[in-house]
Amino acid sequence: MEKEITIYDLAKILALSPATVSRALNDHPAINAKTKVLIAEKAAELGYRSNTFASHLRTRKTNTLGVIVPRLNSNFMSTVLAGMEEVANNFGYNLLINQSLESELKERSNAKTMFNSRVDGLLVSVAYDTDSFEHFSTFITRNIPVLFFDRIMSHPQCGAVIIDNEQAGYDATRHLLDQGCRRIMHVTGDLRRNVYADRLEGFKRAIAGQNLPLDNRLILSTDLSQEAGRIIADQIDQMVEKPDGLFIANDLCAAICMQALKDKGYAIPEDIAIVGFNNDPVSQVVSPQLTTVFYPGYQMGKTAMTTMIGQLNGTKLIDNSEPIILRSELIIRRSSIRLEKS
């Protein structure tokens, strides 16, 4: 690679003093506009780079934040990232982004890479199977803030941004009960993760509230993939006592399942009412449109990033603080409406 262009090189080429060049590049009022333009143009032409890199060694700041997500290609996650990027960009931070592919092993390796890249802070939504906190404690030890979002781990020194998954699960289930469903199946993800465990708690609370028995055969833990949507439809088709309501913790999985059920001749919502989760674009284009929980992904990204930057600036204290809870909302569409409003 070529030799780096310095202020001294620019000064020599332009027959100016290094001080003048430095001041001009920092927009110092003592330098006149014409000289500034001249110097800026030559600097651009020669590919001069402001020496932030070396200054990072001095300040030990890289202005880079690490983000680890389970998967990049999920509509929800890319919406969160878009929100994060907008705020980070406004504050002059760069994002190093990688994905755990739902594996704790890769998440550990990602965290190590982030650590060695000297990120100023780390934002994480953990993988399906993450059990250990160890790969994050390395950051805590070095006073590098770690903030969790969506799928969180509890730690007194880590911030967290979530929605009230228990309430969302309750609202979704309660809505199905209100529509006359009495045998509701809940399809969820890995119950080690708060998002799924909490929604299940809300599901149970709603069932118990109607004095209905809880049938554990109606709670399915899956990977919430499109394939899972097809398999669930097959399973329902083979059940003797079929569910009359279906609450699936992911819209795409729910949409695929609904389609497979329709193909098998089930009427939606008459035979089986369906509620999804996330308010993914698919929920609006399926027929019938899918009742779902609006998940404020963009806002979650912005809030998480604002909190992280506040912590770095010393304007926000995280120690022993409660998670930040964003508002989610049940959006009722035709896939679950079995009773006309009175």
Next chain:
Amino acid sequence: MEKEITIYDLAKILALSPATVSRALNDHPAINAKTKVLIAEKAAELGYRSNTFASHLRTRKTNTLGVIVPRLNSNFMSTVLAGMEEVANNFGYNLLINQSLESELKERSNAKTMFNSRVDGLLVSVAYDTDSFEHFSTFITRNIPVLFFDRIMSHPQCGAVIIDNEQAGYDATRHLLDQGCRRIMHVTGDLRRNVYADRLEGFKRAIAGQNLPLDNRLILSTDLSQEAGRIIADQIDQMVEKPDGLFIANDLCAAICMQALKDKGYAIPEDIAIVGFNNDPVSQVVSPQLTTVFYPGYQMGKTAMTTMIGQLNGTKLIDNSEPIILRSELIIRRSSIRLEKS
């Protein structure tokens, strides 16, 4: 921030020589396994970071690659990024990712940030309105490779990975013609971008191939948003001579438009046959399922990243090379089938 832990600190604490510690951390065969474990554990406990950051200053390599995409929250782009991340991770590269939000102004600012962060290479899919190459030439001047993917700019020193958009546009239109459509509307994006300009060329070639007149009122340049889908449906509803076929260069826009047309009482595909683009998950859950062009986003991400890393390793030459063209494929579904196969 705390003082950085060095090999010397570790050596002192463990009462070993710095050379032993250094060798152990580099997995040198002269150090026995027990000692290696002891040192590795202590290093982890104290938060030792391999001194890649300082060594970057010496080698002038950061092992970081910049990626600028128009929007993070698009199913297509997040699929491309997932493919890139997988390859980059395997080769020990980190990704700095940001989004131009379809604005050349922000793209310029992003490029500057990437440049100052000393990325080893830059991968870009350009914004809707990018006209200038200037913000990329800074990289070229410094021998930092720039590679374009999907939405590309032509430059002899820049690699490019695309699909054959002209052929894809031809195939989509030809299919509608084969289904008996004679008045086909094409809804596309900003024609400054190769992906849309090339698809339009393919559209025109197919129309000309049937000796049909080209009606410019049937070519609409939009932002391909969900809102655009609704507006197009309104426009069609108000046309005196309505189209009998619709080729929309984005699945989500096409799905929303189809839904709006159905709501207005149009039968799909009988009144209007529809073809989308990308093979987004929505194309499979709409009713009728949407004919579309499979766009190999994941493979594009992997190919672009492999090419970039090959260029950095010196195993791939880019100068004056042709763009790499990936195979796309028309996927025929019910939204466009008006004639049974004979």
